[in-house]
Amino acid sequence: MELTQAIASRRSIRNYQDNATVTADQVKELIAAAIQAPSWKNSQTGRYYVILSPEKMDEIARECLPEFNANNCVNAKALIVTAFETKRSGFTREGVAENELGDEWGAYDLGLANENLVLRARDLSLDTLIMGIRDGEKLRAKLDIPESQRIVSVISVGVRASDPEMPKRKAVDDITRFF
Numbered sequence: 001m002e003l004t005q006a007i008a009s010r011r012s013i014r015n016y017q018d019n020a021t022v023t024a025d026q027v028k029e030l031i032a033a034a035i036q037a038p039s040w041k042n043s044q045t046g047r048y049y050v051i052l053s054p055e056k057m058d059e060i061a062r063e064c065l066p067e068f069n070a071n072n073c074v075n076a077k078a079l080i081v082t083a084f085e086t087k088r089s090g091f092t093r094e095g096v097a098e099n100e101l102g103d104e105w106g107a108y109d110l111g112l113a114n115e116n117l118v119l120r121a122r123d124l125s126l127d128t129l130i131m132g133i134r135d136g137e138k139l140r141a142k143l144d145i146p147e148s149q150r151i152v153s154v155i156s157v158g159v160r161a162s163d164p165e166m167p168k169r170k171a172v173d174d175i176t177r178f179f
Helices: 003-009 024-035 053-066 067-072 103-122 134-141
Strands: 047-051 080-085 126-129 147-158
Touching: 003 067, 024 047, 024 103, 047 103, 047 134, 053 067, 053 080, 053 126, 053 134, 067 126, 080 103, 080 126, 103 126, 103 147, 134 147
Parallel strands: none
Antiparallel strands: 047 080, 080 147, 126 147
């Protein structure tokens, strides 16, 4: 699939096909694409916790996601919890923040990586939903995520059951200033 086609056809999917599959090898391809994203001083602080077991996916959805997000990922075949190592991206080797964002730069880097991940998913005819409303502390406990990592999102992965229309987008001229 051409990059522009992947960008244009990517949607936040809330209705997945029940009979589809997502393999560990496919998820590894998604994460390999994420790794290619730029990061502060090549710090590569993104971390991924992958749930493929249907029983564990049900547990995570039921106990760590609000009901509306649990409903949004019914029939998804994988959940990917994304996190980043704190005190690295945006910091000197001595741990001093190099700009006013501090640890928030790690979230920026993870966002870049996650965009690669969801575009690669689309390239593989898979679909995703990035969910930011989740219980990070429950996820930390259930997946043994270290305290040194900030949990950012849960990404469901599957195959869309329907093809939603693209929501209206702002025009380039409405959000851009040239100097």
